[in-house]
Amino acid sequence: MSETPFIDLRSDTVTRPTPAMRRAMFEAEVGDDVYGEDPTVNKLEARAAEVLGKEASLFVPTGSMGNTIGCKMHTQHGQEVICEARAHILNYELSMLAWFSGCLARPIHADRGVLSWEQIRREIRPLGPHAAPTGLIEIENTNNLAGGSVYPLETIDEICDGAHALGLKVHMDGARVFNAAAACGHTVREIAAKCDSVMFCLSKGLGAPAGSMLVGTREAIDRGRRLRKRLGGGMRQVGVLAAAGLIALDEMPQRLGEDHANARLLAEGFKQIPGIDVDLATVETNIVIFDVSGTGIAAPEISARLKARGVLINAVNPRLMRAVTHFDAGRAACETALRVMGEVTRQ
Numbered sequence: 001m002s003e004t005p006f007i008d009l010r011s012d013t014v015t016r017p018t019p020a021m022r023r024a025m026f027e028a029e030v031g032d033d034v035y036g037e038d039p040t041v042n043k044l045e046a047r048a049a050e051v052l053g054k055e056a057s058l059f060v061p062t063g064s065m066g067n068t069i070g071c072k073m074h075t076q077h078g079q080e081v082i083c084e085a086r087a088h089i090l091n092y093e094l095s096m097l098a099w100f101s102g103c104l105a106r107p108i109h110a111d112r113g114v115l116s117w118e119q120i121r122r123e124i125r126p127l128g129p130h131a132a133p134t135g136l137i138e139i140e141n142t143n144n145l146a147g148g149s150v151y152p153l154e155t156i157d158e159i160c161d162g163a164h165a166l167g168l169k170v171h172m173d174g175a176r177v178f179n180a181a182a183a184c185g186h187t188v189r190e191i192a193a194k195c196d197s198v199m200f201c202l203s204k205g206l207g208a209p210a211g212s213m214l215v216g217t218r219e220a221i222d223r224g225r226r227l228r229k230r231l232g233g234g235m236r237q238v239g240v241l242a243a244a245g246l247i248a249l250d251e252m253p254q255r256l257g258e259d260h261a262n263a264r265l266l267a268e269g270f271k272q273i274p275g276i277d278v279d280l281a282t283v284e285t286n287i288v289i290f291d292v293s294g295t296g297i298a299a300p301e302i303s304a305r306l307k308a309r310g311v312l313i314n315a316v317n318p319r320l321m322r323a324v325t326h327f328d329a330g331r332a333a334c335e336t337a338l339r340v341m342g343e344v345t346r347q
């Protein structure tokens, strides 16, 4: 396996498949998944549904496609989707919510990125002479750009109960729901229990080379399967990827605590560097969002200086940067990144 010369903290998407995944991919039994004949995909879909406690699941190439399908399957054109202001569906999916589902995002800013039912309830709109009706509530757990924050289980249940009482569905962007589970001490099954659909990524902290899952009722997933085909996501002999996904799902969640400990190490270390500020209370999982404005150096410039010394950390905007821990950047790599950060901000 070739080694990257960089310490790459840009995202947990950069993880490379483990030797066990590569072996499983090599040996995978495959068939045409558009005909429902790929045994490894079928096994992965059954396993994901079981782990999340839902009737069915769908293997999709990316988290973005999973969210696109999840939003589309619960909504109609001309509706609004309530989400948090930093939501991935609003900020990082090329407006697919508008483009494909014909819906408008109704963003609400929440401290720490965790919406409460009370905040959501105030923004729910019935169809009127001026207002488009609310069609769906979307919650992101963990909330990526809020620093990987975690929804407490009671908050999720309260949001789902409130939404369901009004006839509304809840889709969870659970790209990192296994990180949420590791941090809050509940199972992903408990977290997903009341949500109508959950998308989660195999390709982030769980380490698969590609792929995400969308889980929900059999009826919703049957609809989702047709939407996936419309989007060009019918992938044929894709058991080669599902084989890695099965290992990601069953063997990788147990180690996410290490990533969380490394994120804390980074956050505490960054905080000691003059001019860098981190709210340690926001660091619950594997993401650290930190403010470099006190250094007097713009975040993209810091990013460039780090890169010149072999460390990759992206700027979110001129003040903020985001570091994400994962199994390809362990404790020693994080310690080096801290040292280099100290050096480049002193320059």
Ligand code: TLP
Pocket: 010, 011, 012, 013, 061, 062, 063, 064, 065, 067, 088, 092, 140, 142, 144, 173, 175, 176, 201, 203, 212
């Ligand atoms: N997030 C990526 C970037 O797109 C920002 C990252 O590096 O974190 N939901 C959430 C919460 C995500 O963080 C991401 C990816 C997705 C959905 C989309 O997943 P992919 O990249 O598989 O389409």
